[in-house]
Amino acid sequence: MSADLHPKPLDRLLRLFTDVRAGESGTALLLTLNIFLIFVAYSIMKVLREGLVLVAGGVDAKAASAAAQAIVLLAVVPLYGALASRVPRRRLINIVTSIFIACLGVFYALRLLQISVGIVFYIWLGIFSVMVVAQFWGFANDVYTTDEGKRLFPIVMFGSSSGAVIGAWLPRFIQDWIGVSQLFLLAAALLMLSIAVSNLIDARERRRTETHLPDILTTGTMPAATGQFRAATGEFRTPQEAYRQESGIYRAVVEPLEEETVDEPPKSTGGAFQLVFRSRYLLLMAMLVLLLNWVNTGGENILAAFVRDTADRAVASGEAAGRTAEEIYNRFYSGYQGTVNAIGMLLQLFVVSRIIKYLNIPKAILLLPLVAFIGYSVILFVPLLGAVRWAKTAENSTDYSLNNTVRQALFLPTTREEKYKAKQVVDSFAQRAGDVLAAVTWFGGTMALGLSYTELAAVNLVLISGWLVVAVLIGRRYRRLEAVTG
Numbered sequence: 001m002s003a004d005l006h007p008k009p010l011d012r013l014l015r016l017f018t019d020v021r022a023g024e025s026g027t028a029l030l031l032t033l034n035i036f037l038i039f040v041a042y043s044i045m046k047v048l049r050e051g052l053v054l055v056a057g058g059v060d061a062k063a064a065s066a067a068a069q070a071i072v073l074l075a076v077v078p079l080y081g082a083l084a085s086r087v088p089r090r091r092l093i094n095i096v097t098s099i100f101i102a103c104l105g106v107f108y109a110l111r112l113l114q115i116s117v118g119i120v121f122y123i124w125l126g127i128f129s130v131m132v133v134a135q136f137w138g139f140a141n142d143v144y145t146t147d148e149g150k151r152l153f154p155i156v157m158f159g160s161s162s163g164a165v166i167g168a169w170l171p172r173f174i175q176d177w178i179g180v181s182q183l184f185l186l187a188a189a190l191l192m193l194s195i196a197v198s199n200l201i202d203a204r205e206r207r208r209t210e211t212h213l214p215d216i217l218t219t220g221t222m223p224a225a226t227g228q229f230r231a232a233t234g235e236f237r238t239p240q241e242a243y244r245q246e247s248g249i250y251r252a253v254v255e256p257l258e259e260e261t262v263d264e265p266p267k268s269t270g271g272a273f274q275l276v277f278r279s280r281y282l283l284l285m286a287m288l289v290l291l292l293n294w295v296n297t298g299g300e301n302i303l304a305a306f307v308r309d310t311a312d313r314a315v316a317s318g319e320a321a322g323r324t325a326e327e328i329y330n331r332f333y334s335g336y337q338g339t340v341n342a343i344g345m346l347l348q349l350f351v352v353s354r355i356i357k358y359l360n361i362p363k364a365i366l367l368l369p370l371v372a373f374i375g376y377s378v379i380l381f382v383p384l385l386g387a388v389r390w391a392k393t394a395e396n397s398t399d400y401s402l403n404n405t406v407r408q409a410l411f412l413p414t415t416r417e418e419k420y421k422a423k424q425v426v427d428s429f430a431q432r433a434g435d436v437l438a439a440v441t442w443f444g445g446t447m448a449l450g451l452s453y454t455e456l457a458a459v460n461l462v463l464i465s466g467w468l469v470v471a472v473l474i475g476r477r478y479r480r481l482e483a484v485t486g
Contacts, residue, residue: 017158018353019151027208028152030201031140032159037194038136039160041187042129043167043341047334048183049125065119066297066435069126073429076127081272081421084225089139089420090202092224096135097195100128101188108184126432133160134427137408138419139198142219143205146412146482150361154353157405161345164400168337171330225420273429275422281477282422284470285410286430288365291467293434294441295372295460296399299379301442302453303392306385307332336389343397352402361409361482362475368403369467371395376464379457410474413481 010029014020020028084092103124110117140156141149171183202219210218276282311328314320320328355364375391411419441459445451451459 014155017349018154019357020155021151024148024152027143027201027204028155030197030204031143031156034159034194034197034201035133035136035140035156036159036163037190037197038132039163040167040170041190041194042125042133043164043337044170044183044187044190045121045125045128047168047171047330047337049122065122065126066432066439068123070429070432070436072123072127073130073432076131077272077424077429080131080424081225084420085223087223088221089142089219089224090199092420093135093139093198093202094195097132097191100132101191103128104184104188104191108181108188111181111184126435127428130428130431131424134423135420136198137411137427138224138423139201141408141411141414141419141423142224142416143201144412149412150356150409151353153405153409154348154356157352157401157408158345158348160404161341161348161401164341165338165345168334168341171334225417272421272425275418276425279418279422281474281481282414282418282426284474284477285407286426288467288470288474289407289426289430290434290437291463291470292368292399292403293431294437295376295434295463295467296395297435297438298441298456298460298463299372299376299392299395301438302379302456303388305453306388310385336393340393340396341400343393344400347397347401348405352405355402356405356409361406361478364402364406365410365471365475366468368395368398369464369471371398372467373461373464376457376460380454380461383452383454410478413478413484 008022008025010025014025014028080096083095087095107117107121107124140153144152170186174183206218206220210220215221276286307329308325311320311325311332314328315323315325323331355367372395375395378391379388411423414422441456445456445459
């Protein structure tokens with residue numbers, strides 16, 4: 001990344017956790033801070049969400065809300081893709097994040113008016129959690145080459161792990177001091193800071209890689225989701241990729257397409273959903289995310305049912321020490337999510353980069369479904385809240401650390417257009433479609449078929465078998481892409 005061959009002290013410090021080369025620590029740490037701020041905000045809202053929705057409608061409301069999220073995303077994802085095809089990445093990030101910040105102000109006002117926002121907030125947060133996070137990782141994939149991303153994503157992902165830990169624990173300690181409603185404003189302030197950091201990263205990277213490019217072909221001018229130029233080698237690459245790979249000798253390596261000139265930015269080649277459906281690699285990734293969330297959300301519904309039943313018994317028997325059901329939910333989920341995120345953070349710091357280095361991406365992507373298979377086998381034979389909690393802790397901590405890092409790395413060998421537009425389909429719509437299938441499984445299983453919670457765990461074991469097959473197929477295609485892009 002840098003011409004400086006002498007690592008600085010910060011570079012050497014970060015080498016304790018992954019392979020950081022001279023001059024790479026600055027942008028890596030800024031990206032880490034950026035996702036840290038986003039995840040602190042998200043995790044605060046996630047704790048709020050559980051109490052609000054369980055009081056508003058319980059587990060059934062959570063399951064039904066997933067379907068609403070998928071329907072909303074059917075409209076929102078194409079709109080996001082259209083915006084990404086028209087504005088540069090900095091403006092894209094600023095516009096989209098600012099819209100979500102404004103929504104938090106509305107939720108705060110509604111809470112002051114004592115208007116119930118539980119189900120609406122649950123749906124909204126589901127949209128936020130996939131769109132803003134996918135947008136960040138599209139940006140990070142745009143900043144880094146395949147080799148850089150594989151080495152540095154474990155550091156960047158630590159920002160999400162540590163941010164999730166702090167965000168999950170904060171409400172437990174400060175809600176009595178500042179009040180529940182004010183947590184909406186705290187989350188909004190953190191997102192404002194994240195915008196400032198992303199703008200700083202964008203400016204820094206443009207200075208580092210684009211000083212020799214015409215302004216019309218820089219990321220400050222080009223739309224975030226663009227097509228690519230044909231290089232002299234016959235490969236399709238962005239001007240930034242050509243710059244990185246050919247030592248900045250732009251004129252010698254980039255030839256315009258037949259109907260384009262270097263005075264025009266690359267054109268968009270299709271809508272977000274179109275990009276996914278015409279690429280088997282992207283389709284497989286969408287299937288992977290769908291199955292992952294089908295299983296994971298099904299498990300969360302099982303856990304929520306155990307928590308609800310336990311809380312209701314405690315309140316009814318007078319063992320709740322004067323706490324309401326909502327307060328019990330908040331305390332449980334704050335502790336549960338805090339533990340999940342703390343374990344995930346430790347895995348991210350000391351384990352993830354080593355697994356990726358020694359097993360590589362295709363093998364690393366198999367580990368989460370194996371952990372999940374073991375966890376649901378435990379739930380099947382030990383149907384107790386403690387067993388469910390720790391099985392889900394193992395699953396989620398692996399997901400939030402290793403699996404998330406690997407999933408983001410799968411996009412490194414894709415085009416810019418796929419990073420910004422197709423990634424929203426894979427990470428947003430496919431994720432919520434998995435939630436919808438989990439909702440169908442929950443309602444169909446509990447109401448139509450009368451399945452017990454442990455029998456629903458057995459359904460997840462069947463789904464995980466398919467998940468493993470898809471993960472193997474993705475690994476094979478990733479190897480081919482990696483061999484082409486380096």
